[in-house]
Amino acid sequence: MSRSRVLVVDEDVAARELLRGVLERAGHEVREAEGGRAGLRELYAKPPDLVILDVTIPELDGWATLERIRDLSDVPVLMLTACESELECVRGLRGGADDYVIKPCGHQELTARVQALLRRAGPREDEQRTYADQLVTIDFAQRVVTYGGQEVRLTPQEFKLLAVLVRHPNNVLSRDQLLELVWGDPDGVSPEQVKLYVGYLRHKLDPLAAETTPIETVRGFGYRYRRPS
Numbered sequence: 001m002s003r004s005r006v007l008v009v010d011e012d013v014a015a016r017e018l019l020r021g022v023l024e025r026a027g028h029e030v031r032e033a034e035g036g037r038a039g040l041r042e043l044y045a046k047p048p049d050l051v052i053l054d055v056t057i058p059e060l061d062g063w064a065t066l067e068r069i070r071d072l073s074d075v076p077v078l079m080l081t082a083c084e085s086e087l088e089c090v091r092g093l094r095g096g097a098d099d100y101v102i103k104p105c106g107h108q109e110l111t112a113r114v115q116a117l118l119r120r121a122g123p124r125e126d127e128q129r130t131y132a133d134q135l136v137t138i139d140f141a142q143r144v145v146t147y148g149g150q151e152v153r154l155t156p157q158e159f160k161l162l163a164v165l166v167r168h169p170n171n172v173l174s175r176d177q178l179l180e181l182v183w184g185d186p187d188g189v190s191p192e193q194v195k196l197y198v199g200y201l202r203h204k205l206d207p208l209a210a211e212t213t214p215i216e217t218v219r220g221f222g223y224r225y226r227r228p229s
Helices: 011-024 035-046 062-072 086-094 107-121 157-167 175-183 192-205
Strands: 005-009 031-035 051-053 078-079 100-104 130-132 135-140 142-148 150-151 217-220 223-224
Touching: 005 011, 005 035, 011 031, 011 107, 011 150, 031 035, 031 078, 035 051, 035 062, 035 175, 051 062, 051 107, 062 078, 078 107, 100 107, 100 157, 135 157, 157 192, 157 223, 175 192, 192 217, 192 223
Parallel strands: 005 031, 005 051, 051 078, 078 100
Antiparallel strands: 130 135, 135 142, 142 150, 217 223
């Protein structure tokens, strides 16, 4: 039976090390991130079974990070805070958190809460290694893409963009979401990059009919991969 993966997002190095020790002794695999954006990149690169998210983290605070997690995933989230305010607890639960712990927290209590959330969520599905529909096939490990039976050579950034889109079929992803997931920086990269790379990707998939590819523009919102039925 595979171990559960837990992603710990906390600015405090000592706190992360403590959590790692407690969780690994309980049999979990632990990954770490210091800030919100790094946490989102980790979540996308290797989806965890549970996220432990501190409220006061750099780049994006815990609230903004939770909001972006909930845009794309229903992974259980356990919020951490040093504040004992009931209003803050309610804010976290209403924002999509599954549980809330006030620091410092006893090791046994933390472990019990983690185990309860994991049981509630159930076992994770196997990681997606390939993708296929009537037009597109992708081998994520080998980074091989075919379109209409013909192999397509993509740059690393184009491949990342296509991978994000097909992993959320029929869902509209905003430019900010794509900048976060593909470029890892929604503030330091121009939103025009998304439009530019969508154009590159469409042309690579079908040079003669780029606008007929399953990548749709949803005006005023973003882009969607319309999976061929």
